[in-house]
Amino acid sequence: MDILKKLTEEFPSIREDRAQNIINLIDEGNTIPFIARYRKEMTGSCDDQVLREFNDRLTYLRNLEKRKEEVASSITEQGKMTDEIAAALSAAATLTEVEDIYRPYKQKKKTRASVAIEKGLQPLADFILAQDKNADVKAEAEKYVDEEKGVATAADAIAGAKDIIAEIVSDDANVRKKLRNLFMKNGEIETKLVNAEAEGAKTYEMYAEYSESVAEIKSHRVLAVNRGEKEGFLKVKVLFNEDIAKRVCGAAYLKDGGYSTELVKEAVEDGYDRLIYPSIEREVRAALTEAASEQAIKMFEVNLKPLLMQPPIKDKITLGLDPAYRTGCKIAVVDGTGKVLDKTVVYPTPGPKQNEEAAAAKLKEMIAKYNVDIISIGNGTASKESEIFIAKLIKEIKEETGREVAYMVVSEAGASVYSASPLGAEEFPDYDVAERSAVSIARRLQDPLAELIKIDPKSIGVGQYQHDMDKKRLDSVLSGVLEDCVNSVGVDLNTASVSLLKYVAGLNAGIAKNIVAFREEHGKFYSRKEILKVPKLGEKAFTQCAGFLRIQDGENILDNTAVHPESYAAAEKLLALFGYTADDVKEGKIADLPKKVQAYGEEKAAAETGLDVPTLKDVVAELVKPGRDIRDALPKPMLRQDIMDISDLIPGMELVGTVRNVVDFGAFVDIGVHQDGLVHLSEITDRYIRHPSDVLEVGQVVTVWVKDVDVKKHRIGLTMKNPHAKKKAAAKAQ
Numbered sequence: 039m040d041i042l043k044k045l046t047e048e049f050p051s052i053r054e055d056r057a058q059n060i061i062n063l064i065d066e067g068n069t070i071p072f073i074a075r076y077r078k079e080m081t082g083s084c085d086d087q088v089l090r091e092f093n094d095r096l097t098y099l100r101n102l103e104k105r106k107e108e109v110a111s112s113i114t115e116q117g118k119m120t121d122e123i124a125a126a127l128s129a130a131a132t133l134t135e136v137e138d139i140y141r142p143y144k145q146k147k148k149t150r151a152s153v154a155i156e157k158g159l160q161p162l163a164d165f166i167l168a169q170d171k172n173a174d175v176k177a178e179a180e181k182y183v184d185e186e187k188g189v190a191t192a193a194d195a196i197a198g199a200k201d202i203i204a205e206i207v208s209d210d211a212n213v214r215k216k217l218r219n220l221f222m223k224n225g226e227i228e229t230k231l232v233n234a235e236a237e238g239a240k241t242y243e244m245y246a247e248y249s250e251s252v253a254e255i256k257s258h259r260v261l262a263v264n265r266g267e268k269e270g271f272l273k274v275k276v277l278f279n280e281d282i283a284k285r286v287c288g289a290a291y292l293k294d295g296g297y298s299t300e301l302v303k304e305a306v307e308d309g310y311d312r313l314i315y316p317s318i319e320r321e322v323r324a325a326l327t328e329a330a331s332e333q334a335i336k337m338f339e340v341n342l343k344p345l346l347m348q349p350p351i352k353d354k355i356t357l358g359l360d361p362a363y364r365t366g367c368k369i370a371v372v373d374g375t376g377k378v379l380d381k382t383v384v385y386p387t388p389g390p391k392q393n394e395e396a397a398a399a400k401l402k403e404m405i406a407k408y409n410v411d412i413i414s415i416g417n418g419t420a421s422k423e424s425e426i427f428i429a430k431l432i433k434e435i436k437e438e439t440g441r442e443v444a445y446m447v448v449s450e451a452g453a454s455v456y457s458a459s460p461l462g463a464e465e466f467p468d469y470d471v472a473e474r475s476a477v478s479i480a481r482r483l484q485d486p487l488a489e490l491i492k493i494d495p496k497s498i499g500v501g502q503y504q505h506d507m508d509k510k511r512l513d514s515v516l517s518g519v520l521e522d523c524v525n526s527v528g529v530d531l532n533t534a535s536v537s538l539l540k541y542v543a544g545l546n547a548g549i550a551k552n553i554v555a556f557r558e559e560h561g562k563f564y565s566r567k568e569i570l571k572v573p574k575l576g577e578k579a580f581t582q583c584a585g586f587l588r589i590q591d592g593e594n595i596l597d598n599t600a601v602h603p604e605s606y607a608a609a610e611k612l613l614a615l616f617g618y619t620a621d622d623v624k625e626g627k628i629a630d631l632p633k634k635v636q637a638y639g640e641e642k643a644a645a646e647t648g649l650d651v652p653t654l655k656d657v658v659a660e661l662v663k664p665g666r667d668i669r670d671a672l673p674k675p676m677l678r679q680d681i682m683d684i685s686d687l688i689p690g691m692e693l694v695g696t697v698r699n700v701v702d703f704g705a706f707v708d709i710g711v712h713q714d715g716l717v718h719l720s721e722i723t724d725r726y727i728r729h730p731s732d733v734l735e736v737g738q739v740v741t742v743w744v745k746d747v748d749v750k751k752h753r754i755g756l757t758m759k760n761p762h763a764k765k766k767a768a769a770k771a772q
Contacts (some may be wrong), residue, residue: 039106039129041099047691049092056082064093069543070518071525072582076602078652086522102133111142116143117203123159126211134218134321138211152203154198157187161204161240162195169295169302196301203302204309207287208317216286217314221322225252225278229263233271235562242266252276252322257330257700264327276319284310302459334503335515340458341514341700343497344735346523349669350485354411355379357404358480359428360450360472361420363389369401370476371408375533376484378466379408381473386427387420405435405443412482412677413443415504416450416475422712429680436771444677446483447708452493461492461537483675487523492537493659495520517541524667528600531569531587532562540620544582549575558653563589566597590665595623599660611647611658625660684709684749691744697734706736707742707756717742722758 042061046054059080063073070093072252074086081089084424088569096760106127113119123139130136146152179192179199179447189195207213231246233239245266250259266272287324288306292299352387353374360368366383373379381390382404384397389733404410411426425447456462457474466474482489495516496504504512524541539550556572557563566584569575579644585602592598594606601609613619616634618627635643660666676696695709705722717740722733735741743762745755 039103041096041103044099045092045095046097052089054082055211056084058082060089060092061082061096064096067578069521069582071521071543071586075501076585076604076653076655079650080657083652086518087525090518095395101472105136106130108138113143118143120251133611135211135215137563138214140677141211141214142206142209149205150198150201152232154201156618157198158182158184159188159189159195159198160202163199163206166196166298166301167206167291169201169293169298171296171298173295173298174302175298184209200308203291203305204313207306207309208313210290213287214314214318215281217318218321220286220553221252221318222325223253223280225276225322226250226723227252227255227260228275228277229266230273231271231454232273234340235269238269239271242271243493245272252326253651255326256322256702257333258744260326260330261334261506263603264330265503265506268715272325275420276322280310281659282582283315283749287314331507334415335507335512337497337701338512339502339515339519341736342498342519343523344521344737345418345498345665346490347527347669347672348737349674349676350487350667351412351483352525353484354376354484355408356480356484357401357408357410358411358476358478359413359415359424359474359478360453361387361416361418361424362472363387364696365393365418365472367397367420367424368412368472368476369404370473370480371410371690372477372480373408373482374484376481376488378477379739380404380467381476387423396426397427398434402435404616405441405483407437410443412443412483414480415447415647416449416453416479418450421447421450425712429678433680437514446677448479448483449714450475450479453482455497456493457631459492468674478607487527488535488538488670491520491524491541492535528586528588531556531566531589533597542583542586544579545575549579562772563591565589565594565602585641588665598665601657601660605649605653605657608647608653609661610647611732612643612649612654612657613661615646616654628662631662668771673737675737675741678710680710682709682756684711684713684747684752686712687747687754689744689746693742693744693756695740695756697736697744699735700730700734702729705730707740709742709756711754713752713754714744715756717756717758721745721756724759 042054042058045050045573046057047706049057050062058078060073063077065081069078069755070089071087073081074084074089076083084092110119110124110127113123116125126139126566127136130139138573154160159182162179165178173219176192177195179195182195183189189198226249228249229245231239231242247261263274267274269522284307285308288303291302291306292304293302295302348723355373356588358372360370361452362368365383366389367387368381368383370381371379382400384400385391386394386397413432415424415428424443428445432445435441435443453475456472456478457471462471462474462478469477476664478489480494490498496512521541521543524538525543529538529542536547536550536554537543539553540547546555552573554576556569563569568587569584569587571579572578581604585600587597588599589597596606596609598604607728611630612622612635613623616631616638617630622628635654640651642655644651647654649657676694693709695707695715697705698708698714699706702719704716704718706716708714717730717734719730724731727733740758742756742758743760745757745761747754
């Protein structure tokens with residue numbers, strides 16, 4: 039296979055020379071963030087997501103070629119390689135096809151066919167397969183009767199020969215490929231509910247007597263069915279027309295050979311029932327699961343990135359509230375940098391120590407003492423009562439002092455995981471688990487990326503069925519998301535935690551720990567180059583990581599930008615070319631640099647400074663706004679000062695909410711009533727969309743209308759299609 043040609047066919051937006059550049063850059067050990075940011079001229083400005091997909095596919099194709107070589111070598115060693123097999127291997131486009139070709143030559147465990155072959159019945163199987171009309175099969179079978187070998191009669195010999203034929207048909211790569219395609223296109227998944235009285239069975243009621251086309255079943259239903267089967271509530275089968283399947287199996291083997299053909303037909307049918315169908319069913323289930331898992335992982339990726347990239351609420355004193363009933367609500371106040379100023383416990387929620395008045399007095403005192411701007415409430419147990427209490431408290435503070443305080447309910451998913459982790463214990467050794475959780479809840483509103491990076495991504499609470507995924511694959515994808523987010527934002531070298539630093543391109547957990555240890559021993563870094571003194575951080579790692587590290591108030595203003603040290607000389611030439619200095623950059627006096635570069639000509643300026651045009655554009659943008667945070671340009675999270683109850687909702691009511699999770703069938707939106715409402719895929723827009731993520735992402739603020747409310751089941755149906763607009767249009771038309 040020409041891998042380069044195959045990749046350019048599959049990635050038509052990437053020219054062949056650029057595809058080769060990407061392969062070379064990856065093989066040289068460059069990281070995806072580094073390639074995406076600092077080698078744009080070589081890649082045609084491919085973004086990190088495309089580069090990761092390209093790298094995944096490159097890895098698959100290389101593994102495919104390696105497996106082809108291994109299979110070819112094994113078949114050749116057995117002395118069974120033919121031009122036909124070699125051609126089939128060369129044409130195989132998937133690992134499954136390669137394994138189908140290898141199947142007849144693979145070392146097998148003991149089977150009925152292998153036992154028959156040991157008894158010397160292979161020639162009889164070949165004789166029957168020839169299907170000569172004039173052949174006397176029974177007479178031929180008599181020749182193989184041998185008591186010592188366990189062949190007592192001619193009938194035994196024929197039965198053994200049929201077992202061999204059944205396995206020959208089962209191992210036929212073409213038969214398997216045709217059947218697999220038929221099952222995938224025309225098969226059906228059928229489920230039945232078992233253990234219906236057991237606890238948890240109700241979850242799977244919709245699958246009690248259920249069937250759906252294999253080709254059309256949605257990913258989330260595949261995963262639901264798999265989980266129901268794993269938990270012992272569902273029996274699952276893949277069905278396909280048995281007569282057609284057996285005709286496909288026999289097509290290449292059945293001739294008009296009288297009695298011989300009857301025997302071959304029986305062997306084919308036995309081979310289908312006993313060997314082929316169970317195997318194809320497993321393969322179809324595996325293919326569906328793999329596709330569904332990839333979709334679920336993709337959804338996790340789609341949800342996680344905007345969650346991590348939510349704009350930080352900077353320089354605001356924040357009070358974190360971890361709700362609870364019996365043990366009280368843990369409170370932590372943190373300053374604008376996340377440093378803990380104070381902590382306490384209050385009891386505003388139902389429980390043995392409930393005292394709403396004392397809780398209000400204590401929080402008013404803390405809010406006044408530390409000038410708290412925002413309250414961050416975790417959305418776990420007792421969060422509704424806590425939110426009602428805080429909304430009332432905020433009103434009282436405004437009436438009594440005129441001071442405006444806002445609040446936001448944040449997902450506390452993973453906060454307890456962090457709190458109980460070695461990292462949480464290391465960061466706050468004198469705090470108990472709930473106190474650490476309150477700090478995390480406050481900080482994740484201030485800087486979601488810096489705080490959520492400390493938590494295993496699977497525990498962050500976005501996506502679907504993440505705990506059912508292949509751990510290695512999920513971890514790989516999620517690590518890529520974390521890496522992309524951290525490197526696109528940049529990391530302050532003098533304040534970043536090990537959790538952040540380990541995701542910087544070129545670094546790992548060990549080097550990240552060394553950086554923090556070096557910083558604690560020697561004090562602040564004043565130059566990017568100083569990190570070369572850090573143990574185990576060599577020139578190669580420096581090249582990969584330097585552009586993503588920031589130093590505020592350092593010796594060189596460029597150290598607080600995404601300009602890579604390899605381009606410092608060129609950046610200085612650029613400044614001099616247009617009459618600027620480094621001091622002008624520090625003082626923000628070069629706002630008109632982009633216009634000057636445009637007027638001068640980008641290609642001419644690039645040639646004179648030794649930069650390529652894409653890098654020139656990046657350098658100009660960085661010089662104009664050193665220290666910029668790309669998240670600041672995104673819409674800010676929605677803060678609230680009041681709360682509604684689900685019983686206050688009426689159909690048609692217009693509300694503004696925040697998207698909390700995007701799934702295959704819609705999106706869940708926080709509308710300030712504690713319970714998130716569902717906007718079904720069909721209610722997102724009037725135009726056709728393939729998936730909710732085409733339109734929505736986590737953290738997005740949207741206008742919705744209440745469609746229906748089920749107070750007992752705590753279900754809220756929402757729509758993003760303005761129901762009043764349709765009425766107005768209808769009235770206008772009349």
